[in-house]
Amino acid sequence: VATDIARSAGSELAAVAARQAARAATFARSLGIPRSYGTYTELVTDAEVDIIYVATTHAQHYEHALLALAAGKHLLLEKPFTLTAQKARHVIATARAADLFCMEAMWMRMHPLIRQAHDITRAGHIGNVLGVHADLSHRVAYDPNHRLFDPAVGGGALLDLGVYPAHLAWMFLGRPDSLHADASFAPTGVDTAITMRWNYKDGRVATLTASLLTDHSPGLVVTGSRGRIVIPSPIQVPTQMTVTTGEAETTSRARLPGNGYGPQITEVERRIQAGETASPLAPLDDTAAVLDMLDHARRQIGLGYPEQ
Ligand SMILES: NC(=O)c1ccc[n+]([C@@H]2O[C@H](COP(=O)([O-])OP(=O)(O)OC[C@H]3O[C@@H](n4cnc5c(N)ncnc54)[C@H](OP(=O)(O)O)[C@@H]3O)[C@@H](O)[C@H]2O)c1
DSSP states (O other): OHHHHHTOTTOOOOEEEOSSHHHHHHHHHHHTOSEEESSHHHHHTOTTOOEEEEOSOGGGHHHHHHHHHHTTOEEEEOSSSSSSHHHHHHHHHHHHHHTOOEEEOOGGGGSHHHHHHHHHHHTTTTSSEEEEEEEEEOOOOOOTTSGGGOGGGTOSHIIIIIHHHHHHHHHHHOSOSEEEEEEEEOTTSSEEEEEEEEEOTTSOEEEEEEESSOSOOOOEEEEESSEEEEEOSOTTSOSEEEEEETTEEEEEEOOOSTTSOHHHHHHHHHHHHTTOSSOTTSOHHHHHHHHHHHHHHHHHHTOOOTTO
16 A cells, blocks of 8 residues: 555655554665654654554554544544444544544445446446345465454454455445344454345345455456446456446456555545545445444354454
8 A cells, every 4th residue: 555655646655653663664764754653653643644544453443543533633544444333433423523534445445447337336227236246255374373363453354355345235235124144263263254145125135255265256246137247356456347238248447556556545635635524435434334234244153352
């Protein structure tokens, strides 16, 4: 993310912090960042900093978000925004009360192909949206010390990967009438693979999966009454989308420069320059609502976190 911020004309990497000053200094040197700090508090009180990008482990997002907002800084907070919807709503309310910009770094929602897919469905080009199948999987070898397997920092497939398919289901279908979740677990207790089914009384359905056990992901399919949209993996930064309506099939491609975070960075710049405190491309109410769904799924699979 930092290299993409550095290449953006509207942003400047002003400072970086880590819990060890030497690590922050090494990172700063590697990217030509002028200042580095050995505490997060020093970073948020740097008068030259306008916005803090929080990319710490999930369970620490809440504390670090509030630290940035308390210091009067705008906030871009990595996904999942917080461990729970309740904590998300507290961060959102704090940002709104302070009139500061705040957004979940759900970069997928700013991707041109995902935006195009959303526009196509809203315009009714594939008829009524009836179903969403979405998966994000990424194989990570089991290591109890890795953040993804550590309950203390919010490990597991659902929060790290499943949050993307959940955002897609929310974008295309909205709040379900019921949700059913099943999971498998690592010896540390976090979920290694999860399936969620979101059911709607009118027959619509979302099947959402996320796994730390495989790199082979089927991607995204949005099914409508008159067509479908297929976006192959990786759904968080897609390169291709095929839209089928009747006999017609159109394929669009996108290759973003750098690591693909450009549209998110530009969106943040645009909103802050315009004096706006949120982005309609990643609405804060969606962030909290998606976390409601993940809370619900975690209750069903019996997964809680010490920090919760
Ligand atoms: N948008 C994306 O494409 C994307 C991709 C990967 C990850 N992420 C998100 O970014 C966040 C970080 O992921 P990552 O893979 O970069 O994780 P990571 O390599 O483990 O780094 C997390 C950082 O969190 C900091 N930290 C603060 N308090 C901590 C604590 N109590 N325990 C452990 N670390 C703590 C550490 O910083 P210091 O020690 O330096 O202070 C560490 O460098 C996650 O929320 C993840 O969801 C987003």
